[in-house]
Amino acid sequence: MSESRDIIYIGKKPLMSYVTSALIQLANQPKIFIKARGLSIGHAVDVAQIIARKTENAGYAVGNIKIGSEQMQSQDGRSRNVSTIEIEVKRTNS
Template structure:
């Protein structure tokens, strides 16, 4: 099984930067990508996948979506995260 290339999505960069990173990763030979985002960045990761599907990569498939929470920096409040694995035919 091929390991997915990991792309961490944050709110520090525009969504289109992540779309470009995904297209570049696919064009460089990766067949699967794993987008990972935490907290407020979750909506940005979903936006990236929707933009890729609607306008940039026809036939893009969402393989898996995982959600959960994790402790960050030993804090008391857990932070939600999402992992979206996408593949190109």
């Protein structure tokens, strides 16, 4: 699919650390993917929006968005579904 260098996985760090990391990757690559699961999905959307809105003049935009779910094992051993999101952020004027 895509190399791991063009994927930003969203976790528990502050939003701006992900924004900074994404902008560094976008300086070297034409597009990146922001991925998150479960409760981190809101943070992934925030990161993508910050990049697209605050750097509009720099030519970055949100591309395709994929949503889905994964089956995971919970701590008590039961299987459960967890929502996922993948947001493409790309340069518009390469």
